[in-house]
Amino acid sequence: MSDILQVQQLRTRFKTDQGKVSVVDGVDFSIRQGETLGVVGESGCGKSMTSLSIMRLLPQNGSTEGKITFEGKDLLSLSEKDMQKIRGNEIAMIFQEPMTSLNPLHTVGRQIEEAVLLHRKVTKEEAKKRAIDMLKAVGMPRPEEIYGEYPHQLSGGMRQRVMIAMAMACDPKLIIADEPTTALDVTIQAQILELMQKLKEQTGTSIMLITHDLGVVAEMCDRVIVMYAGQVVEEAEINQLFESPKHPYTIGLMNSVPELDEEREYLETIPGSVPLAHQMPSGCRFAPRCSKAMPICSEKQPDLLDLGGQKCRCWLYAEVNE
Amino acid sequence: MEPLLEVKGLQKHFPIHSGAFRKVVGHVRAVDGIDLTVYPGETLGIVGESGCGKSTTGRTILRLLEPTGGEVLFNGQDLAKLKKEEMRQVRKDIQMVFQDPYASLNPRKTIKQILLESLEVHNIGTKQERMQIIEEIIQVVGLQKEHLNRHPHNFSGGQRQRIGIARALVLKPKLIIADEPVSALDVSIQSQILNLLKDLKRDFNLTLIFISHDLSVVKHICDRVAVMYLGRVVEIADKRTLFENPSHPYTKALLSAVPQANPKAKRERIILTGDLPSPANPPSGCTFHPRCQHATEECKKVAPQLQDIGGGQLVSCHLYKELFSSQH
Numbered sequence: 001m002s003d004i005l006q007v008q009q010l011r012t013r014f015k016t017d018q019g020k021v022s023v024v025d026g027v028d029f030s031i032r033q034g035e036t037l038g039v040v041g042e043s044g045c046g047k048s049m050t051s052l053s054i055m056r057l058l059p060q061n062g063s064t065e066g067k068i069t070f071e072g073k074d075l076l077s078l079s080e081k082d083m084q085k086i087r088g089n090e091i092a093m094i095f096q097e098p099m100t101s102l103n104p105l106h107t108v109g110r111q112i113e114e115a116v117l118l119h120r121k122v123t124k125e126e127a128k129k130r131a132i133d134m135l136k137a138v139g140m141p142r143p144e145e146i147y148g149e150y151p152h153q154l155s156g157g158m159r160q161r162v163m164i165a166m167a168m169a170c171d172p173k174l175i176i177a178d179e180p181t182t183a184l185d186v187t188i189q190a191q192i193l194e195l196m197q198k199l200k201e202q203t204g205t206s207i208m209l210i211t212h213d214l215g216v217v218a219e220m221c222d223r224v225i226v227m228y229a230g231q232v233v234e235e236a237e238i239n240q241l242f243e244s245p246k247h248p249y250t251i252g253l254m255n256s257v258p259e260l261d262e263e264r265e266y267l268e269t270i271p272g273s274v275p276l277a278h279q280m281p282s283g284c285r286f287a288p289r290c291s292k293a294m295p296i297c298s299e300k301q302p303d304l305l306d307l308g309g310q311k312c313r314c315w316l317y318a319e320v321n322e
Numbered sequence: 323m324e325p326l327l328e329v330k331g332l333q334k335h336f337p338i339h340s341g342a343f344r345k346v347v348g349h350v351r352a353v354d355g356i357d358l359t360v361y362p363g364e365t366l367g368i369v370g371e372s373g374c375g376k377s378t379t380g381r382t383i384l385r386l387l388e389p390t391g392g393e394v395l396f397n398g399q400d401l402a403k404l405k406k407e408e409m410r411q412v413r414k415d416i417q418m419v420f421q422d423p424y425a426s427l428n429p430r431k432t433i434k435q436i437l438l439e440s441l442e443v444h445n446i447g448t449k450q451e452r453m454q455i456i457e458e459i460i461q462v463v464g465l466q467k468e469h470l471n472r473h474p475h476n477f478s479g480g481q482r483q484r485i486g487i488a489r490a491l492v493l494k495p496k497l498i499i500a501d502e503p504v505s506a507l508d509v510s511i512q513s514q515i516l517n518l519l520k521d522l523k524r525d526f527n528l529t530l531i532f533i534s535h536d537l538s539v540v541k542h543i544c545d546r547v548a549v550m551y552l553g554r555v556v557e558i559a560d561k562r563t564l565f566e567n568p569s570h571p572y573t574k575a576l577l578s579a580v581p582q583a584n585p586k587a588k589r590e591r592i593i594l595t596g597d598l599p600s601p602a603n604p605p606s607g608c609t610f611h612p613r614c615q616h617a618t619e620e621c622k623k624v625a626p627q628l629q630d631i632g633g634g635q636l637v638s639c640h641l642y643k644e645l646f647s648s649q650h
Contacts, residue, residue: 042510155597155598185372185535185598186535186576187371187575187593188371188597190578190579190581190591190593190594194591194593212508212509214583215583218581218583218584218585218587219581238585239585242584242585253510254583256509256512256513257509258513258539258541259538259582260537260538260565260577260580260582261587264542266517267513267542269510269514269517270513271514273480274508
C-alpha cells in the first residue's frame with residue numbers, strides 16, 4: 001500500500017535561553033494508507049513535537065527543517081493559506097485534554113460545524129445535519145440535544161467523543177491522535193478505543209497514535225516507532241516489536257511495566273532519566289542509561305539500521321548489518 | 323492477627339451550597355459507608371476510577387478531611403473522635419505520600435528543611451540525632467547526602483517522589499497511605515519507585531495503603547485489594563483471588579478494560595455503557611445497576627451489603643451466587 005505521509009529528516013528546534021535546542025532530531029517515518037502507526041515514548045522524547053511539526057502548529061520560537069510529504073505535497077513549503085486547507089480537513093488532530101482543547105464558550109455543535117463550514121461548500125442546515133450525524137457516529141446519546149450543549153455539561157469521555165466527532169467531520173485522510181485516552185478512566189478508555197477502531201474500519205482513515213501506553217499500542221496499532229530523546233530508536237511491525245524488541249530502550253520499557261497476566265517480584269528499571277534537550281550526550285543518546293553500553297556508544301551516534309523490516313538505532317546490531 | 327487499622331462505616335459527605343445565602347441543597351456522597359481492615363505488614367490496595375472516593379478515603383482516615391460518620395480504629399483508638407492535638411500525635415504513626423511530587427514539596431525549602439520539619443514538630447531527638455536520621459533516610463530512598471542542601475526544583479519527578487517517600491519515612495510510621503504515588507511518573511521511573519516501595523516494605527516492615535487507578539500497578543505491589551465504586555467498596559479480596567476470580571461485575575469489567583501489552587492476546591472485553599453517575603445523586607439500590615448487564619429488579623431497589631463468599635473474599639452484589647457459579 002502507498003504511503004500517505006512521509007517524514008524525512010525532520011528536525012525541530014526551539015530558541016531558548018540556553019540557545020537553540022533541538023527537540024526532534026532527524027526523524028524519518030512514513031504512514032501507509034489505512035494504517036495505524038503508533039508513536040511510543042516517554043515525556044520529552046519529542047513525540048508530540050513531531051505531530052505539531054507535521055501540522056505546522058509549533059509555538060512561535062520553534063522552527064522545522066526536513067521534508068514532510070503528504071499525498072505528494074511538501075507541507076513545509078506550503079503557504080499558510082494552503083496549509084489551512086489541509087489542517088482540520090485532510091489531516092485532523094485529537095488532543096489529550098478534551099477540556100482544554102474544546103472552546104468552553106461555544107456549543108458542541110458549533111465547534112463540529114466550524115470545520116465543515118470552512119472546508120466544504122455547504123449551507124448552515126447541511127452543516128448542522130453533518131454535526132448531528134457525527135455525534136451519532138461517535139455514539140453520543142441524544143445527539144440533537146447535545147448539539148446545543150456546552151463542553152462543561154459533558155463528562156470527560158463524552159468530551160473526547162466530541163473531539164473525535166470534530167476530527168472526523170471532514171472525512172480526513174489522516175488523524176493524528178496525541179494521547180487520546182490518557183486523561184480517561186480505563187472503562188471509558190476501552191469505550192473510546194473501541195470507537196476509534198470502529199470508525200477506522202468504516203472510513204479507512206490512517207491514524208498516527210501517539211501514546212506512552214504499550215497496552216494501547218498493542219491493541220490499536222499495525223506498526224510502531226519508538227522515540228527516545230528526539231530520535232526514532234526502533235521501528236517495527238506490531239508483532240515483531242512485542243515478540244523480539246531490539247533496542248535496549250524498547251526492551252527496558254517493556255520490562256518496566258507491570259502486567260496483569262504475569263507475576264514478577266521486581267520490575268526491571270532503566271536507571272537515571274531522559275537527558276535534557278540542551279545536554280544531549282554526543283554518542284548514542286541512550287548510552288548513559290544503557291546496561292549494554294560499549295565504548296563506541298558514548299563516542300559515535302549509531303544510525304537507524306535496517307534489520308530486515310525492523311529498524312533499530314543501536315551499535316549492538318551494527319556488525320550484523322555490515 | 324490483630325488489625326492495625328479498622329475502618330467501620332466511614333462516610334464523608336461534602337455539602338453542596340447554592341443561592342445567595344449559600345443554603346445547603348444536597349450532599350456529594352464521596353465516601354458512603356465503607357469498611358476496611360488493614361493488617362500489620364500488608365499492603366492494601368484501593369482501586370477505582372476517578373470520583374469513586376478512593377483519595378477521599380485516604381484523606382479522611384488521616385483526618386485531613388473530617389469524616390461525616392463512622393469509626394477509624396487505629397491501635398484501638400477511634401481517630402474520628404480524637405481532639406486536634408491528640409490527632410497530631412497519631413500522625414507520627416500514619417504518614418502520607420502524595421501523587422504530585424511537584425506540588426507536595428515546598429519549593430522555598432531545602433530537602434534538609436523539608437525532612438527535618440516533621441522531626442522538629444514531633445520533638446524527636448537532639449539536633450545531631452535528627453541530622454543522622456535524615457542522612458540515613460535520604461540514602462535509603464536512593465539519593466545522596468549531598469542532595470540535602472538542594473531545593474526541590476533541582477530534582478526530576480522520580481527523585482522528588484523519592485523525597486516525598488523519605489519525608490513519610492523519617493518518623494518511622496506504622497502506616498503509610500500512598501495516594502497515586504507513581505501516576506505522575508513516566509513508566510521507566512515508575513518502576514524505580516515501585517521497586518523502592520517493595521524494598522522499604524520488606525526492610526522496615528511497613529504497612530501500606532496504596533491508592534491507585536492503575537490495576538497492573540496495584541496487582542504488582544499489593545497483598546489485598548479493595549475495589550471502590552461511587553463511594554463504596556464493591557469487592558475486597560486477596561490479590562490472587564481478586565485478579566483470577568473477580569466476582570463483582572464491576573471488577574470484571576474493570577479488569578477486562580485494561581489494555582494488555584500483547585498484540586496476540588484476544589480477550590473478551592466487557593465494555594461498560596455510560597459514565598459514572600454523579601455521587602451527588604447516586605442511583606437507587608445497587609449504585610452500579612445502571613451500567614450492569616446483569617441487573618435485575620432487586621438490584622434497582624435494594625442496596626447489596628458486602629458479604630463474605632469464602633476465602634476472605636467480600637462482594638457487594640445480589641447476584642454473586644449466580645455469576646459465581648457460571649464461572650466455575
